[in-house]
Amino acid sequence: MVSNVLEIIGDRWTLLLVRDLLFFNKHEYKEFLASPENIATNILADRLKKLRNEGLVGEITHPENKSRKLYYLTSKGKDLMPILVEMVKWGAAYLPETKEMKLIFERVQNNPEQLKAQVLESLEQWEKQMLKA
Amino acid sequence: MVSNVLEIIGDRWTLLLVRDLLFFNKHEYKEFLASPENIATNILADRLKKLRNEGLVGEITHPENKSRKLYYLTSKGKDLMPILVEMVKWGAAYLPETKEMKLIFERVQNNPEQLKAQVLESLEQWEKQMLKA
DNA sequence: AAAAACCACTTGCATTTCGCAAGCAGATAC
DNA sequence: GTATCTGCTTGCGAAATGCAAGTGGTTTTT
Numbered sequence A, B: 001m002v003s004n005v006l007e008i009i010g011d012r013w014t015l016l017l018v019r020d021l022l023f024f025n026k027h028e029y030k031e032f033l034a035s036p037e038n039i040a041t042n043i044l045a046d047r048l049k050k051l052r053n054e055g056l057v058g059e060i061t062h063p064e065n066k067s068r069k070l071y072y073l074t075s076k077g078k079d080l081m082p083i084l085v086e087m088v089k090w091g092a093a094y095l096p097e098t099k100e101m102k103l104i105f106e107r108v109q110n111n112p113e114q115l116k117a118q119v120l121e122s123l124e125q126w127e128k129q130m131l132k133a
Numbered sequence C: 001a002a003a004a005a006c007c008a009c010t011t012g013c014a015t016t017t018c019g020c021a022a023g024c025a026g027a028t029a030c
Numbered sequence D: 001g002t003a004t005c006t007g008c009t010t011g012c013g014a015a016a017t018g019c020a021a022g023t024g025g026t027t028t029t030t
Helices: A002-009 A014-023 A029-033 A041-053 A081-094 A102-110 A112-130 B002-009 B014-023 B029-033 B041-053 B081-094 B102-110 B112-130
Strands: A057-062 A065-073 B057-062 B065-073
Touching: A002 A014, A002 B014, A002 B081, A014 A029, A014 A041, A014 A065, A014 A081, A014 A112, A014 B002, A029 A041, A041 A057, A065 A112, A081 A102, A081 A112, A081 B002, A081 B081, A102 A112, B002 B014, B014 B029, B014 B041, B014 B065, B014 B081, B014 B112, B029 B041, B041 B057, B065 B112, B081 B102, B081 B112, B102 B112
Parallel strands: none
Antiparallel strands: A057 A065, B057 B065
């Protein structure tokens, strides 16, 4: 079971994209490229394709601009949140601090259920605007 | 933060070793080799070294046999359990079933705190016997 | 006591993946 | 209609992976 999960998300990049989609409201190719980890364009295209094939991510063309695409998490993808949250908690406990996720970590500590609800609410707002087709 | 965590555990093999150490009471090189995922010997040696360098795993020579070594999780390593548990839950929800982790998953569902306590208790028993030096 | 087997690796080598830079087709902006 | 933006693809060297075989020490067998 662990092994099958790792075949999907067990690499350096996949969960970073999920993080961007989940916590940082990123939805476009160029936005993923702008993340501080500097993913290469070919790797990004490959991972987005795999995420779509696995049904974790969906894709539409931007409603007002044909040359742009919007990526979004399916519920299968959103349900990776607990894994990411546990990673953030572990990192906060054992790794030297980086500010990157600090805000989100503080919200985890204060009220994990509230964070979860707020993240999902925020995604649903976006979906209502962008996926209403 | 997520990125730093993934630099440590973001590959196909590292968390499988942690799983073996945590849930399957494996402690020896040959036992990891015997896992159904068939890790190659050089990769195994490499990952064990990295796990030791990161302080997730410790190592002793077998008390009754100089040619054998015993690997065990430090508390830093044990604290990866929540991540693995969330992976198992996600896999159970979305992946076709494999019997592999089924027993453990059922225990997660019935009583997560009890599972956690029992796993840690089991590791502590082992440690009392093997690490009493 | 010698030989065989076990154990934890290491080494060599072919294959796959990664990472970087450049290029490209289609759509939009000017 | 030229330049720019956007989401990719391509080429290529470097690194990681996977497999098979080998090594050095230890223990077991005979």
